[in-house]
Amino acid sequence: MKREVTKAIFPVAGLGTRFLPATKSIPKEIMTLVDKPLIQYAIDEARAAGIKEFIFVTSRGKGALEDYFDHAPILEASLREKNKTELLEKLKATNMESGAIAYIRQHQALGLGHAVWCARRLISDEPFAVILPDDVIAAETPCLQQMIEAYQETGGSMVAAMEVPPKAASSYGVLDIKEDMGSMVSVRGMVEKPKEGEAPSNLAVIGRYILTPSVLQNLNDLKSGAGGEIQLTDAIAKEIAENRDVFGYRFRGQRFDCGSKAGYLQATVAFGLANEELGNEFAEYLREMVTIPNAAQ
Ligand code: UTP
Numbered sequence: 001m002k003r004e005v006t007k008a009i010f011p012v013a014g015l016g017t018r019f020l021p022a023t024k025s026i027p028k029e030i031m032t033l034v035d036k037p038l039i040q041y042a043i044d045e046a047r048a049a050g051i052k053e054f055i056f057v058t059s060r061g062k063g064a065l066e067d068y069f070d071h072a073p074i075l076e077a078s079l080r081e082k083n084k085t086e087l088l089e090k091l092k093a094t095n096m097e098s099g100a101i102a103y104i105r106q107h108q109a110l111g112l113g114h115a116v117w118c119a120r121r122l123i124s125d126e127p128f129a130v131i132l133p134d135d136v137i138a139a140e141t142p143c144l145q146q147m148i149e150a151y152q153e154t155g156g157s158m159v160a161a162m163e164v165p166p167k168a169a170s171s172y173g174v175l176d177i178k179e180d181m182g183s184m185v186s187v188r189g190m191v192e193k194p195k196e197g198e199a200p201s202n203l204a205v206i207g208r209y210i211l212t213p214s215v216l217q218n219l220n221d222l223k224s225g226a227g228g229e230i231q232l233t234d235a236i237a238k239e240i241a242e243n244r245d246v247f248g249y250r251f252r253g254q255r256f257d258c259g260s261k262a263g264y265l266q267a268t269v270a271f272g273l274a275n276e277e278l279g280n281e282f283a284e285y286l287r288e289m290v291t292i293p294n295a296a297q
Pocket of ligand 1: 011012013014015016017018019057106108109110111112114115132133134259
């Protein structure tokens, strides 16, 4: 099987209930860190890793997301006329090549595994990436690029993994480690959201995957069998049961869970501080702010 990865699935069909009421009319992925929507961070990471085809699994109410990737000729012309070159460049950086994006609907939010399965006909017989835009990763070498480089050596399927405190493990898919090779582990099993105290390790799966097409076949089987949410973790675990390799990759970088309010606020602060234009002023503001109790009330 070839090891070039040129397609990525972006499952964005979730309801985003943790951000209600905002997500009543705005897709979560359009929410911004400083001035860029979450989805743009995910696209930039995918492009840097050599992805050429971008497959969005969307749902009702995600129109703003599709519009975001349209070219904006009137806006561009107006910026050009006013000589706003810098803004024009920023805007153009969001343009996508015609035909590079596909949208598939997930008609019912039946889980992440089901969302990925919905894109099966666009994948054919090649490995593909899955990127959850909620997980924003600040890294010198973008996380997916790190993974694709590692994947070219190993093949199999690969999940991004990070150490979490034991108490937090029950919020994640957790790896049962067969062999620890440092930046990489080979995986004996995976447990989705283990009960407290029952996690097989403290190595949790986060939202970056490189998967072989057989995972889609596994999802097919799960789909016909299971009711309720269809878990991507279960379909990857089935690879191991069928003696195919699965690896966990300890990426270098800082991951922010922007699907949660606390993680989103932390990312906003981190990206605000790292911003060239705002960083110093924002740092000064924060220093003052933390000395004033309940300043926003
Ligand atoms: P989450 O578990 O964060 O769910 O999904 P959610 O619906 O987005 O948010 P909350 O929990 O209600 O606040 C993780 C990722 O999987 C996608 C989501 O869009 C998100 O990128 N997803 C989840 C789907 O595409 N379809 C689903 O049925 C479930």
